[in-house]
Amino acid sequence: xxxxxxxxxxxxxxxxxxxxxxxxxxxxxxxxxxxxxxxxxxxxxxxxxxxxxxxxxxxxxxxxxxxxxxxxxxxxxxxxxxxxxxxxxxxxxxxxxxxxxxxxxxxxxxxxxxxxxxxxxxxxxxxxxxxxxxxxxxxxxxxxxxxxxxxxxxxxxxxxxxxxxxxxxxxxxxxxxxxxxxxxxxxxxxxxxxxxxxxxxxxxxxxxxxxxxxxxxxx
Numbered sequence: 001x002x003x004x005x006x007x008x009x010x011x012x013x014x015x016x017x018x019x020x021x022x023x024x025x026x027x028x029x030x031x032x033x034x035x036x037x038x039x040x041x042x043x044x045x046x047x048x049x050x051x052x053x054x055x056x057x058x059x060x061x062x063x064x065x066x067x068x069x070x071x072x073x074x075x076x077x078x079x080x081x082x083x084x085x086x087x088x089x090x091x092x093x094x095x096x097x098x099x100x101x102x103x104x105x106x107x108x109x110x111x112x113x114x115x116x117x118x119x120x121x122x123x124x125x126x127x128x129x130x131x132x133x134x135x136x137x138x139x140x141x142x143x144x145x146x147x148x149x150x151x152x153x154x155x156x157x158x159x160x161x162x163x164x165x166x167x168x169x170x171x172x173x174x175x176x177x178x179x180x181x182x183x184x185x186x187x188x189x190x191x192x193x194x195x196x197x198x199x200x201x202x203x204x205x206x207x208x209x210x211x212x213x214x215x216x217x218x219x
Contacts, residue, residue, distance in 0.1 A: 001201065001217060002162055003182065005131075006102060007152045009143075009167035010112040010119065014099070015089035015126045018042075018190050024085025028077035037073040044069045049113065049142040059140040061115040062086075086114075087121040092188065096127050098207020105214060107131040111152055111165075113142045144175025153179065164201070166210065170194045184210055 011017045021041060026034040048065050051057040063083070070083035102108060110133040112119050119135050122128070132155060139147040153160050160180030167173050168191030173183040184202035185194055194200060204210035 001182065003106065003164045003214070003217075004158050004162040005107040005109055005152075005156050005164075006184075007109045007111050007149075007163050007165045007176070007181065008099075009165070009169065009172050010110050010122060010128070011089070011114065012188060012191055013166065013168040013186060014095045014110075014128060015091050015122060016189075017086070017089055020089030021085060024082070024088065025073065028082050028085070029073070029075055032073075032075055040073050041069040044072055053142050053145045061137055062113060062118050063115050066118075084121075087118050088125050089122060091126040091128065092206070094206040094208050098211060099129060101211040102207065102214070103129070103131070105211070106164075107156075109134060109152055109156070111143075111148065112136065113148075143172055144178070146175065146179045149176050149179045149181060152181075166207075168192070170198055170200075173200055174198070186210060 008014060018038060021038045022034045025037045029037060045065050048057065052059055066086050067083040070079040074082050099108060108131050110130045113136045114122055115137045116135045119133055123133060134151045134155060136142050136148045138151055141147050152163055156163065161182060164182040164184055165173060165176035166184045166186060168186050168188035170185065170192045173185060176183055183200040184204060185200045186204050186206060202210060202213055204213060
């Protein structure tokens with residue numbers, strides 16, 4: 001298998017979104033149940049992104065959707081401040097070292113549903129380093145719309161079967177497969193595990209494991 005570049009999902013795959021949201025909500029709303037509010041937040045985001053993909057709502061950036069979610073969960077806090085907690089998410093323990101090792105072998109591309117400005121802040125807070133970072137904002141839609149994955153193909157000018165999409169969400173990898181990308185599933189708590197019928201090219205425990213597997217492929 002010849003791979004020219006790796007394409008990474010960010011939210012949930014490289015940064016621990018549930019833990020970051022929970023910490024931000026707990027600080028802003030100490031008297032509320034953080035798990036309940038995180039669930040409400042995530043359901044709103046997923047629902048609205050799906051409506052946009054299905055053309056039932058005009059495109060709105062992730063920052064707009066985060067402000068809406070903040071309005072839904074804010075009780076004692078300022079919704080405007082609460083809306084930015086999704087830009088301060090911790091990396092998984094293996095993320096920074098794993099990206100560094102993979103960057104020794106391949107160009108790395110971030111491909112996120114986060115808006116351009118939100119993605120910039122997420123990357124800076126978590127210490128993520130890319131050769132290029134792409135936002136779904138450039139396609140005016142959200143993953144798993146094929147148009148988002150096609151951004152990586154256009155930018156790299158590379159045949160899709162020479163790009164490897166890395167994600168902790170099976171739905172994301174299915175979207176990548178729809179335009180011909182290779183796929184690597186990384187197991188993360190709270191991710192979307194593969195279904196019985198899914199066939200991905202790699203299954204890894206974390207990014208260090210993926211780096212080791214890809215290193216063996218190149219020998």
